[in-house]
Amino acid sequence: MDEIVRENLDCDILIIGGGTTGCMAAVEALEREPSLRVIVLEKAHVDRSGCLAAGMNAINAYLNPGETPESFTRYVRADNRGLIREDLVLSIAELLNSTVARVESWGLPILKDADGNYRRRGRWNIRINGESLKPILAEAARKAGARILNRVVATNYLVDGGQVIGAMGFGVRDAKFYTITAKATICCTGGASGIYRPNNPGAAAHKMWYPPFNTGAGYAMGLRAGAEMTSLEMRFIALRTKDTICPTGTLALGFGAKQVNSLGEEFMVKNFAELGGNGAPTPYRVYGPIREMQLGRGPVFMDTRHLSAEKARNLRAAYLDMYPNIVLYWAANKFNPSREPVEICGTEPYIFGGHCQAGYWIDVKRRTTLPGLYAAGDVAGGAPYKFVSGCWAEGIMAARAAANECAKTPRADSKQVHDEADRVFRPIRRTAAGCGGIAPSEMEARLQKVMDEYAGGVKTYYEMNEASLKVAAEQVERIHRQVRYLLANDPHELMLAHEVIDRVEVSRALVQHLLYRRETRWPAYQTRIDHLELDDINWLKFVNSRQGPSGEIRIIEREYEQIVAGDRYRG
Amino acid sequence: MRINREKRGPGCGEFADEAAMDRALVEAGLGTCNDCRGLDEPRCVEVCPGDLMAVHPETGAVYCRSDADCWDCFACVKACPRRAILVRLPYELADYRAALIPRVHKNSITWSLVKPDGEIETFEVVTRKER
Numbered sequence: 001m002d003e004i005v006r007e008n009l010d011c012d013i014l015i016i017g018g019g020t021t022g023c024m025a026a027v028e029a030l031e032r033e034p035s036l037r038v039i040v041l042e043k044a045h046v047d048r049s050g051c052l053a054a055g056m057n058a059i060n061a062y063l064n065p066g067e068t069p070e071s072f073t074r075y076v077r078a079d080n081r082g083l084i085r086e087d088l089v090l091s092i093a094e095l096l097n098s099t100v101a102r103v104e105s106w107g108l109p110i111l112k113d114a115d116g117n118y119r120r121r122g123r124w125n126i127r128i129n130g131e132s133l134k135p136i137l138a139e140a141a142r143k144a145g146a147r148i149l150n151r152v153v154a155t156n157y158l159v160d161g162g163q164v165i166g167a168m169g170f171g172v173r174d175a176k177f178y179t180i181t182a183k184a185t186i187c188c189t190g191g192a193s194g195i196y197r198p199n200n201p202g203a204a205a206h207k208m209w210y211p212p213f214n215t216g217a218g219y220a221m222g223l224r225a226g227a228e229m230t231s232l233e234m235r236f237i238a239l240r241t242k243d244t245i246c247p248t249g250t251l252a253l254g255f256g257a258k259q260v261n262s263l264g265e266e267f268m269v270k271n272f273a274e275l276g277g278n279g280a281p282t283p284y285r286v287y288g289p290i291r292e293m294q295l296g297r298g299p300v301f302m303d304t305r306h307l308s309a310e311k312a313r314n315l316r317a318a319y320l321d322m323y324p325n326i327v328l329y330w331a332a333n334k335f336n337p338s339r340e341p342v343e344i345c346g347t348e349p350y351i352f353g354g355h356c357q358a359g360y361w362i363d364v365k366r367r368t369t370l371p372g373l374y375a376a377g378d379v380a381g382g383a384p385y386k387f388v389s390g391c392w393a394e395g396i397m398a399a400r401a402a403a404n405e406c407a408k409t410p411r412a413d414s415k416q417v418h419d420e421a422d423r424v425f426r427p428i429r430r431t432a433a434g435c436g437g438i439a440p441s442e443m444e445a446r447l448q449k450v451m452d453e454y455a456g457g458v459k460t461y462y463e464m465n466e467a468s469l470k471v472a473a474e475q476v477e478r479i480h481r482q483v484r485y486l487l488a489n490d491p492h493e494l495m496l497a498h499e500v501i502d503r504v505e506v507s508r509a510l511v512q513h514l515l516y517r518r519e520t521r522w523p524a525y526q527t528r529i530d531h532l533e534l535d536d537i538n539w540l541k542f543v544n545s546r547q548g549p550s551g552e553i554r555i556i557e558r559e560y561e562q563i564v565a566g567d568r569y570r571g
Numbered sequence: 572m573r574i575n576r577e578k579r580g581p582g583c584g585e586f587a588d589e590a591a592m593d594r595a596l597v598e599a600g601l602g603t604c605n606d607c608r609g610l611d612e613p614r615c616v617e618v619c620p621g622d623l624m625a626v627h628p629e630t631g632a633v634y635c636r637s638d639a640d641c642w643d644c645f646a647c648v649k650a651c652p653r654r655a656i657l658v659r660l661p662y663e664l665a666d667y668r669a670a671l672i673p674r675v676h677k678n679s680i681t682w683s684l685v686k687p688d689g690e691i692e693t694f695e696v697v698t699r700k701e702r
């Protein structure tokens with residue numbers, strides 16, 4: 001490889017990840033203080049990156065009339081089996097409605113009823129026409145004056161005596177090595193997919209729900225810098241349509257479809273009546289159907305046969321706002337939801353803090369445990385049920401704190417920069433030198449196989465025990481030792497190499513979390529087959545971790561604090 | 572992922588009634604790729620969240636690096652000014668003979684859903700408030 005071309009930049013606030021949260025954080029920071037120099041670092045292109053690439057058809061966290069931040073927090077707490085960071089969830093709830101109004105003023109169409117009120121879709125949801133939500137947010141960030149660097153992949157933080165002072169990365173187009181110093185850094189890189197073997201193999205591998213391009217970079221960078229993570233063991237397993245892995249909320253909340261097994265039984269009502277039947281906490285709504293399949297009563301479906309032809313057409317139109325490929329899939333297979341029920345499945349486990357609560361351990365201002373570093377959105381932990389609007393709320397809070405607190409003029413340590421450039425370009429250097437090694441896709445397949453088979457993937461109906469997790473831990477360590485043999489022919493493959501390195505990093509910590517929590521708090525998300533009970537006496541607490549200086553994962557326990565009064569299992 | 576370079580539709584010659592499908596695709600607005608000549612970066616290359624659309628270093632033609640890595644987000648399809656790209660689901664999941672073609676307007680999208688029998692159903696979806 002030729003001499004590395006370098007690009008050194010300096011700013012006040014560096015936002016890593018120009019997705020839902022990152023764009024909002026940029027706008028908030030600049031509206032507060034227009035003189036700030038804000039850089040948004042984005043591995044793809046902000047117009048269509050991250051979760052919102054294809055669009056959205058609902059805002060899933062909104063206080064409809066009659067609800068309060070407290071009622072929201074109670075609901076989220078019960079939905080997540082009595083263990084959440086109530087301070088974080090309350091602070092999000094306070095901002096939900098104003099952020100939605102703000103985005104509406106930027107051009108987001110929100111559906112209204114005859115009286116001009118937002119159209120509800122369930123208790124906490126409103127319907128939108130959100131196909132262009134991402135371009136709308138990107139435009140707002142640009143207009144506010146953020147400097148956007150598209151196609152730059154962040155690989156590590158710049159750290160000075162424990163303080164985060166920016167980040168490093170490489171350009172996918174220009175192959176440059178970027179060193180960006182910042183007075184404050186906000187991580188908004190989203191969560192991680194592709195840790196486990198996906199539902200579809202081969203040519204359909206990326207027909208997954210969570211973006212295959214959100215690969216846990218923020219977690220990995222945090223772990224490498226010694227930041228504290230929480231609740232990685234609370235994986236998210238989504239209930240999705242089979243094959244296309246498309247959201248089922250549209251079917252259930254938008255179109256009244258119920259879950260049925262192959263015998264036509266409404267098994268949620270039959271088996272989980274005391275937990276609310278079809279309205280049981282979210283983990284049960286995936287645990288229920290999985291159990292039906294396990295017990296031989298699959299396939300399972302969302303029953304759409306009550307839909308009129310007109311309703312079925314509206315259903316397809318709603319999916320065009322968010323997930324167009326299911327419309328194509330139904331047409332190609334001549335499938336008619338008015339005549340046949342829609343088959344559903346559980347997804348591969350994803351790691352993220354937007355639906356569940358895996359991510360950075362933060363305080364109420366969204367400060368991580370590393371000074372100078374803030375985290376918001378799917379990459380931040382402790383506050384599930386964030387969705388789009390909660391991510392915006394967190395982006396706003398992180399930007400406020402970052403704008404207030406950014407002080408010291410940072411200076412990058414040249415040895416750290418040199419070592420990182422060396423690490424980053426290693427796969428390309430090895431390939432150029434003709435070394436043998438491992439292709440990123442090969443390592444990804446190996447990691448996914450191990451995680452699927454030993455750490456509670458689709459293959460074992462998400463079940464795991466101490467013995468299987470120990471095998472997973474050992475195998476993941478082995479893969480981890482081999483990341484130095486990765487190869488890459490060009491910058492695109494270099495990105496793939498770093499994606500798999502980051503996934504391996506996340507998996508190491510994840511397996512330790514799964515091993516540590518010896519109860520089953522969230523069935524399916526975290527089914528410890530050797531500890532099937534929920535155990536509030538011993539486990540009503542957070543499992544956190546930090547990577548030590550020699551790479552070892554240390555588990556830390558953190559207390560749960562109840563702030564909102566009431567039965568923790570009722571929302 | 573399929574980029575239309577000839578006048579004919581996907582999988583030409585694979586089915587007896589391919590000609591009808593071709594006609595339906597043209598009717599639904601399928602055009603042909605010109606590699607966005609004149610632009611710094613082709614629109615589909617610029618926007619793909621997975622960096623999958625690329626300019627071939629030797630031929631200069633736009634191609635998809637890996638169909639298996641595609642997320643079906645339709646970002647490239649919507650960005651293409653000539654409506655030359657089709658998302659094609661892998662045969663593992665679906666029969667080939669359907670297509671979904673968006674025409675992007677200022678505040679809305681008209682989607683044409685071409686069905687295997689050549690019928691075209693259209694959907695009008697609002698994307699932005701009036702501006």
Ligand SMILES: Cc1cc2nc3c(=O)[nH]c(=O)nc-3n(C[C@H](O)[C@H](O)[C@H](O)COP(=O)(O)OP(=O)(O)OC[C@H]3O[C@@H](n4cnc5c(N)ncnc54)[C@H](O)[C@@H]3O)c2cc1C
Nearest residue numbers: 017019020021043049050051060154190354377378387388
């Ligand atoms: C398919 C789908 C449908 C959904 N539907 C709804 C819905 O209808 N309603 C709702 O309320 N919620 C919905 N959600 C949830 C919601 O979209 C997410 O919780 C939210 O968008 C996450 O925001 P984020 O900013 O944390 O992540 P993202 O918006 O994904 O942003 C992360 C950004 O970081 C970038 N990035 C990642 N790694 C790096 C790196 N190393 N360097 C630089 N940049 C990097 C990514 O490219 C991306 O742009 C949906 C999610 C998905 C996946």
Ligand code: SF4
Nearest residue numbers: 604606607613615651
């Ligand atoms: S955007 Fe369309 S015309 Fe331009 S290169 Fe891509 S496929 Fe071809």
Ligand code: SF4
Nearest residue numbers: 619641642644645647
């Ligand atoms: S559909 Fe999306 S992921 Fe697939 S090539 Fe186009 S832009 Fe990329």
